[in-house]
Amino acid sequence: MxxxxxxxxxxxxxxxxxxxxxxxxxxxxxxxxxxxxxxxxxxxxxxxxxxxxxxxxxxxxxxxxxxxxxxxxxxxxxxxxxxxxxxxxxxxxxxxxxxxxxxxxxxxxxxxxxxxxxxxxxxxxxxxxxxxxxxxxxxxxxxxxxxxxxxxxxxxxxxxxxxxxxxxxxEGFKPVKILAQDDYVRAVRKGLGECKTAANYAASLLAAKEAAQKGFTQVLWLDGVEQKYIEEVGTMNIFIHFKDEVATPKLTGSILPGITRRSVIQLLKEWGYNINERLISMREVIDAYDSGNLVGVFGTGTAAVISSVGLLSYKGKDMIINDGKVGELDLKLFNELTAIHYGEKExxxxxxxxxxxxxxxx
CATH class of the missing domain: 3.30.470.10 (Aminotransferase class 4, branched-chain amino acid transferase, N-terminal domain)
Known part of the structure; x- marks a missing residue:
């Protein structure tokens, strides 16, 4: 040019x-x-x-x-x-x-x-x-x-x-309430889900409005074909902190490849965490919660940087994460990234x- x-x-x-x-x-x-x-x-x-x-x-x-x-x-x-x-x-x-x-x-x-x-x-x-x-x-x-x-x-x-x-x-760094949504789909693989285009956001508005009316902050979308695997939240990518692993949905073409997501994956690798990009079913999350293997859930995105999830709800089952408090890893990531943002850390x-x-x- x-x-x-x-x-x-x-x-x-x-x-x-x-x-x-x-x-x-x-x-x-x-x-x-x-x-x-x-x-x-x-x-x-x-x-x-x-x-x-x-x-x-x-x-x-x-x-x-x-x-x-x-x-x-x-x-x-x-x-x-x-x-x-x-x-x-x-x-x-x-x-x-x-x-x-x-x-x-x-x-x-x-x-x-x-x-x-x-x-x-x-x-x-x-x-x-x-x-x-x-x-x-x-x-x-x-x-x-x-x-x-x-x-x-x-x-x-x-x-x-x-x-x-x-x-x-x-009012400070506080956990959010998320509703896992299967009444609607936002995107399917090989569609526009990986693009930051207006169509994706238009597709999310009705579900987000209905979730807000029920007292939830955002919607966690499931895959558009089987409606089995978690994908992303309305304005952020999602991470699941299990006892032996931190996992985030892999990029299959229906998920926005977040820049903060990429940064968090790099930090977690450097910190020695077992971090994996893979398919994560809603059933796996529920089973981990029921067995005590679910340590935390958090989102990543430009607006909030890191969002702790204090409550995850699916089909009437309310899962209170980490006693509804901010996760230790969530806060560590938030502090690390914001310190870099404001020049407080090299x-x-x-x-x-x-x-x-x-x-x-x-």
Whole structure:
């Protein structure tokens, strides 16, 4: 990609006034990155510009046929006022994997990573500084052809927006309640389950709504064919801590290959745990609980990093995990990863990418 960033910057604010409670995805920084694709020109018009609405023709193809993908990652501000991003290279590679699956053009990950760093550097004053807070980064791509017809779009738009977000656990690191769901399926192997595409999230909404009405935080999905094996939770991958093993569902094509999941597997191997990626049946989890062989259950994801599961329910059977308390391993992983995020611990895995503070001449 022979591309160059165009800068159209607004006057930078002297002070950013962020609310005490940020929540998630409610506030957005001053600027965005945007570029376009066509078969004739490839990727072009790479621009950092003031945050603005997108103009969409009523026939814009992704609205009708769902050709859209996205990623979610975070930047953090350290105690030394440095800005760093956690594993953006892996996130952008995963975006390209999603693009391949639904016939979208690949991005130049090196170029987009530099554009992301530039955007974050320009809006770095928006990064909140309290522990647990961060700058959420949302890259996304969609088919932008103003035409109807079931086919891949001929044109695409790629955008990055930034959002300061609060701590996922507003009242501290507490276990969540999960409902194992077999009334609906989210994805099947060889489908779109391994892609971070809007269709996957649309498929999960009804089950998540019904689970919330019953007092559960999220849904644990079972495989879409036999409805026998556990797969993933709505916003995170799942890990089962048995007495002699930590296991997580293997990537069969219907599970999102989480970046935090990958990081946790690496840490557990380094710490000497017997960690395996394999098929895990719901029956095995229940039997382990009944026999006292189930030590803990936790989830991994960008939003929460690590989520302890205090209650797992399936077909009316409520399994209280670790007396409803945070697991020792869960907390150790959470502390390890967040220490790396905020520069409190040395990054020995090359997971952190620094953002240089610099003035941009336009």
């Amino acid at each position: 022979k591309n160059k960033i165009i800068y159209q910057l607004k006057e930078i604010r002297d002070k950013i006034n962020l609310p005490e409670k940020l929540g998630f995805g409610q506030y957005f920084t001053d600027h965005m990155f945007e570029m376009d694709y066509s078969d004739e020109l490839g990727w072009h018009n790479a621009t950092i510009k003031p945050l603005s609405d997108l103009y969409l023709h009523p026939a814009t193809s992704f609205i009708h046929y769902g050709q859209t993908i996205f990623e979610g990652l975070k930047a953090f501000k350290t105690a030394d006022d440095e800005v760093q991003i956690f594993r953006p290279d892996a996130h952008l590679q995963r975006l390209n994997n999603s693009a391949k699956r639904i016939c979208m053009p690949l991005i130049d990950t090196d170029f987009v990573l530099e554009a992301m760093k530039e955007l974050i550097a320009i809006d770095s004053d928006w990064i909140p500084t309290k522990k647990g807070e961060s700058l959420y980064i949302r890259p996304f791509m969609f088919g932008s052809d103003p035409a109807l017809g079931v086919r891949p779009s001929y044109k695409y738009k790629f955008v990055i927006i930034l959002s300061p977000v609060g701590a996922y656990y507003m 990054d020995s895995h090359n997971w952190i990418f620094k953002v240089e503070k610099k003035s941009i001449e336009v």
